[in-house]
Amino acid sequence: MTDQGHPFGSDHPIGVAVLGMGNVGTEVVRIIQEQSQDLRQRVGAPLVLRGVAVRRLDVDRGIDPELLTTDARALVNREDVDLVVEVMGGIDPARELIGTALTAGKSVVTANKALLADYTGELAAAAEHSRADLYFEAAVAGAIPVVRPLIQSLSGDRVNRVVGIVNGTTNFILSAMDETGADYSATLAEATRLGYAEADPTADVEGFDAAAKAAILASLAFHTRVTAADVYREGISRITSEDLETAAAVGCTVKLLAICERVPASPGEPGSAQGGKDRISVRVYPALIPRKHPLSSVSGAFNAVVVEAENAGRLMFYGQGAGGAPTASAVMGDLVMAARNKFFGGRAPGESVYAELPIAPIGDTPTRYHVNLKVADRTGVLQAVAGEFAQHGVSISTVRQEGQDEGARLVVVTHHATESALADTVAALAELESVTSVTSVVRLEGTEE
Numbered sequence: 001m002t003d004q005g006h007p008f009g010s011d012h013p014i015g016v017a018v019l020g021m022g023n024v025g026t027e028v029v030r031i032i033q034e035q036s037q038d039l040r041q042r043v044g045a046p047l048v049l050r051g052v053a054v055r056r057l058d059v060d061r062g063i064d065p066e067l068l069t070t071d072a073r074a075l076v077n078r079e080d081v082d083l084v085v086e087v088m089g090g091i092d093p094a095r096e097l098i099g100t101a102l103t104a105g106k107s108v109v110t111a112n113k114a115l116l117a118d119y120t121g122e123l124a125a126a127a128e129h130s131r132a133d134l135y136f137e138a139a140v141a142g143a144i145p146v147v148r149p150l151i152q153s154l155s156g157d158r159v160n161r162v163v164g165i166v167n168g169t170t171n172f173i174l175s176a177m178d179e180t181g182a183d184y185s186a187t188l189a190e191a192t193r194l195g196y197a198e199a200d201p202t203a204d205v206e207g208f209d210a211a212a213k214a215a216i217l218a219s220l221a222f223h224t225r226v227t228a229a230d231v232y233r234e235g236i237s238r239i240t241s242e243d244l245e246t247a248a249a250v251g252c253t254v255k256l257l258a259i260c261e262r263v264p265a266s267p268g269e270p271g272s273a274q275g276g277k278d279r280i281s282v283r284v285y286p287a288l289i290p291r292k293h294p295l296s297s298v299s300g301a302f303n304a305v306v307v308e309a310e311n312a313g314r315l316m317f318y319g320q321g322a323g324g325a326p327t328a329s330a331v332m333g334d335l336v337m338a339a340r341n342k343f344f345g346g347r348a349p350g351e352s353v354y355a356e357l358p359i360a361p362i363g364d365t366p367t368r369y370h371v372n373l374k375v376a377d378r379t380g381v382l383q384a385v386a387g388e389f390a391q392h393g394v395s396i397s398t399v400r401q402e403g404q405d406e407g408a409r410l411v412v413v414t415h416h417a418t419e420s421a422l423a424d425t426v427a428a429l430a431e432l433e434s435v436t437s438v439t440s441v442v443r444l445e446g447t448e449e
């Protein structure tokens with residue numbers, strides 16, 4: 001498409017199809033139309049909107065109705081469409097439409113985390129085959145540039161850890177619970193009323209959305225294909241106001257974290273002296289973090305991602321992780337890149353999965369725990385409780401007693417322990433005559449220990 005006759009630009013348009021006109025699609029269409037002059041300068045050629053695929057035509061969307069179609073496949077296949085923006089979400093028909101576009105050599109920009117978390121391999125292969133581009137900055141943490149830094153800026157470094165708050169809905173809920181003391185159900189209802197949580201909040205509150213993003217981040221960070229099924233996942237629906245209260249008492253708050261971590265091969269492992277493989281741990285769960293940790297101050301619907309790389313050290317990316325205009329900003333950045341590539345003849349980096357690091361099971365991943373127990377307030381109880389921790393090889397860091405008599409509560413914070421050792425300890429604690437109940441077990445992250 002490079003126009004040799006126009007060294008400073010071309011009048012030959014680059015045709016764009018947008019699939020989906022929800023919050024993000026509406027903003028993408030608006031920006032393409034309102035900023036056409038700037039976009040033309042930045043790309044080198046005009047970006048022309050050829051059409052927008054929607055589900056229904058009987059809605060006034062504030063654009064020329066001639067641009068709207070319900071036939072997404074025909075739109076993708078139009079000869080004057082060079083680039084496809086997929087912001088419809090879901091697996092079907094997005095998977096097929098993106099595949100069709102890529103196979104035809106049309107570059108694709110997508111914000112579809114659920115699709116990428118399972119099918120990046122298939123889509124990247126189609127892109128590779130036809131020398132098209134697949135861009136997806138908007139799939140993780142909305143407006144925040146974190147995909148491109150991992151793929152490009154840090155491609156000469158070795159990433160060891162990526163930890164993020166990548167779901168705004170759950171962060172809004174946990175921040176509100178922390179600030180107001182309200183319980184989970186009341187706060188979820190308020191988040192729904194304010195439009196932060198969807199009518200069916202499952203994907204957000206049970207951690208599926210964050211797990212898809214964690215799979216994408218881990219794939220990029222560790223040059224290994226990681227899918228949603230590889231991610232250990234727990235949501236926030238069991239977090240109580242009491243968890244927030246006891247967290248506050250030890251100088252912590254609770255956040256839903258997406259953690260992607262390199263687990264170095266231990267020196268004793270067979271073959272490690274000859275370069276035995278590191279493994280990777282990818283997990284999403286609510287965890288206590290100290291209030292002095294940089295992620296603790298990320299409140300409301302904001303997102304943040306901390307990347308730790310061997311040479312760069314710690315980097316932090318922060319901003320709006322959802323919403324029409326912020327997500328459209330990331331889509332537009334990709335669209336300009338894809339259009340420039342069409343015009344100047346460059347290509348986006350393809351999928352990099354050469355490292356093929358194995359996934360470490362959650363049972364092998366030691367973390368610290370915050371265990372809340374209701375106990376009888378009498379002599380010997382503390383000894384019995386501590387005995388069970390010792391018996392199962394779980395080392396205690398601190399113990400606090402709150403309340404007295406019937407209302408006595410013990411809060412035990414452990415040193416690092418494996419999931420299985422902790423689970424055995426909890427089962428044994430629940431059998432103790434002096435323990436009324438194990439009211440909660442929440443992990444503790446972000447401490448130096």
Ligand code: HSE
Nearest residue numbers: 166167168169204322
């Ligand atoms: N529902 C997501 C969130 C935004 O709450 O952050 C889209 O991934």
